[in-house]
Amino acid sequence: MKIPKRIQPLVDDGLVDEVKSQLMSGKEASVYIVRCGETIRCAKVYKEISQRSFKKAAAYREGRKVRNSRRARAMEKGSGFGRDQQEKVWQNAEVDALYKLAAAGVRVPQPFGCFDGVLLMELVTDDEGYVAPRLNDVLMSEEQAIEDHLVMMSYVVKMLCVGLIHGDLSEFNVLVDEYGPVIIDLPQAVDASANNNAEWMLTRDINNIRDYYAQFAPQLAQTEYAKEIWSLFEKGELKPDSELSGTYQEVETAADIDIIMQEIDAARAAELERRERAKEASEGIDDSKFNWSES
Numbered sequence: 001m002k003i004p005k006r007i008q009p010l011v012d013d014g015l016v017d018e019v020k021s022q023l024m025s026g027k028e029a030s031v032y033i034v035r036c037g038e039t040i041r042c043a044k045v046y047k048e049i050s051q052r053s054f055k056k057a058a059a060y061r062e063g064r065k066v067r068n069s070r071r072a073r074a075m076e077k078g079s080g081f082g083r084d085q086q087e088k089v090w091q092n093a094e095v096d097a098l099y100k101l102a103a104a105g106v107r108v109p110q111p112f113g114c115f116d117g118v119l120l121m122e123l124v125t126d127d128e129g130y131v132a133p134r135l136n137d138v139l140m141s142e143e144q145a146i147e148d149h150l151v152m153m154s155y156v157v158k159m160l161c162v163g164l165i166h167g168d169l170s171e172f173n174v175l176v177d178e179y180g181p182v183i184i185d186l187p188q189a190v191d192a193s194a195n196n197n198a199e200w201m202l203t204r205d206i207n208n209i210r211d212y213y214a215q216f217a218p219q220l221a222q223t224e225y226a227k228e229i230w231s232l233f234e235k236g237e238l239k240p241d242s243e244l245s246g247t248y249q250e251v252e253t254a255a256d257i258d259i260i261m262q263e264i265d266a267a268r269a270a271e272l273e274r275r276e277r278a279k280e281a282s283e284g285i286d287d288s289k290f291n292w293s294e295s
């Protein structure tokens, strides 16, 4: 096909040899199948900031670090230069996340860099070489659903262990190849420790995935992975290979309240006694107890 304008610089630089076809054009990007030498790859072209639906951008951006202070100030001011910088941070967030996650053992498309707002990555395919389907188009047995759900939970844990939350995880952002689920679409990945919305974003991600697999394995609907994983993470006890049960023990508030009530009662009794003694002391200084004659 005719080379799209945004991919032309990559062709000029010898990174891409041919654009085969357009896979889709979404809200935030257009995705193409390209040929780089002998290999077929995927090119994701980010839309310009003005064409994107940026509904919750601020919630996602929170905690994202910008080391260069001129850049950070410009981004806050929202100047032309600032918007440009914000755009670069947004575009690089996905490729950075892909490298980080691949290294952490999470299955994502292998990245080959981001150039002028075009992300080059592995094209995920099925066993016949066709573009892999999205999870929402895949039906499966109960057994398979339980197995893949567990794999996805282990990916969420591994992500969190390198400080990331997907932020838009659902059956629409997971591809399925012959080895299992592959996570895609990460430009909004959230910094788990620096973002105040981290807990609800993680919970939403986990529950979307749970609800999808629960269609095939209804027992999954009762699981509490979000609470379990978040509570381990908060305590600093989450490890990439943490064994999870999918259950969560609410803190035993009844027992705690009993102890607190006992302590309040004891403190109240002690205070009453102290007041009683103070009263006795001020009212009843009993002169007879002193033997004035002796002094």
Ligand SMILES: Nc1ncnc2c1ncn2[C@@H]1O[C@H](COP(=O)(O)OP(=O)(O)OP(=O)(O)O)[C@@H](O)[C@H]1O
Pocket: 023, 024, 026, 027, 028, 029, 030, 031, 042, 044, 109, 121, 122, 123, 124, 125, 131, 132, 134, 172, 173, 175, 184, 185, 186
């Ligand atoms: N590496 C890949 N291999 C195969 N297909 C891919 C790959 N990356 C993306 N796709 C396909 O392109 C679609 C859009 O990609 P992605 O989700 O990253 O972009 P998006 O602009 O956020 O789209 P949407 O708004 O639909 O979520 C995916 O649903 C998937 O079908």
Ligand SMILES: [Mg+2]
Pocket: 172, 173, 185
């Ligand atoms: Mg998507």
